[in-house]
Amino acid sequence: MTDPYKVLGVSPNATDEEIKSAYRDLARKYHPDRYIDNPLADLASEKMKEINEAYDQIQRLRRATGSTGQSTQYRQYQQQPGNSQFADIRRLIYSNRITEAEELLDGVPTSRRDGEWYFLKGSIFYSRGWLEEAYKYFMQANTMDPTNAEYQAALNQMAWQRRTGNPGSPYGSGPVIATYDCCDPCNLCAGVMCANCCCDCTGSLCRCL
């Protein structure tokens, strides 16, 4: 069994507050809402499970020794496609069978291409790392069906990254803590180091091909 304190990256002597805060940071980092349509979503959800389990285990341990604390489980994410006319294509995308999904999607006649079609096309591009195209298709999906929360979440997420360069979305559909601020404690201490590094760099990260 892995050490729950290690999973949360805290010392066994940490206070309840520190543990809660470490848990919150990690839960935000791996929140399923940040990995919607991501080909690695299953790994993020495993990570989330691990964090939840570690937190619960620490709570149990501490309760047993008299220390107080409460279990704060983040809502487990569930894909809710609603009534989709492309349920089969969605299934292919979620199981990372991108080429097949794209073939089916491209075979849909133009007259049946609604907001969902553009959204799924965007998801396929996203999954391949074609972020510009993904962004365009999510925008189109959103224009065609502005009230759809799913399309909106996808678009917001990309727009947020485009603006800030930070991972994740501040407008995800319903996480307990919805903001991601770039001044995470880990970033702060890293900042000093980075400034140091960059002074010394002449080559930087962009000079190879």
Next chain:
Amino acid sequence: MREYDTYKAVYCGLCHQLGHTFGPLARFTLSYDFTFLAMLAMAVTEEKPAFDKCACFINPLKKSMTLCDCPSLLYSADAAIIMFYYKMLDNQADQRGLKKWGARLALIFLSKPHQQAAKRFPHLEEALATASSAQTQLEQEHCNQIDRACEPTAQALSKICEQLTQDTNNRRVLNRFGYLLGRYIYLCDALDDLEEDQKSGNYNPFLQAAEMAGEPNLQQCRQQAMDTLYMTIGEIGKTYSLLALTNFEPILSNVVYLGLKHTVSLIINKRSDQND
């Protein structure tokens, strides 16, 4: 050791590895990109880094902490040599004047190191050779789709990173991480070359994309580049956080969460300084 010192030690280690494996001239292919690759390689394997005090090649009086030769450094050194070889081939074909002759000269010296590296890691050679020819073809077609223009470099880096480990989960993450990193590197380069390419008429994906909409405007191109780079950086961060790492985690996180963005602002600021 402080983190910054560790970073420097890996940098020096790569320089030494290049020198030992390919001779002193190969040290000039040293770059921060491949220092990052070496650290990433060690971070996803169980390899324990060993350090030693060594004299610097440029300044032999200065002794500094250096990472000792190891498989991760060798892999990065080979990747650096092969990549540089294709870069020079490309320059020989595209450039004029001094750059063309410089590339010709470099290719004479690179021929043997390139062969050695390609023999040691055939998959590196294959990935980079494929990228190089795909790139040439894109440029000849005047590709105006930014995502497509990134594809060769992104695919190459994806394969280079994926091969760093045998672990199934990490391999999947590294595949996407490498892809996005390659995309980032290519886009940064294109942003950096924007002015030069406009003057010389060389291919540049941002100029080509802007031409579709009319007369390319440098300011708009720069904004477009920033937008897509930031989107890529955000995505890199998300992917990176899924990697299981054993070493160098603080430094790698630093590069990913801060360094990538910082590099973009350096390029942008360098340009606006020149225009003032």
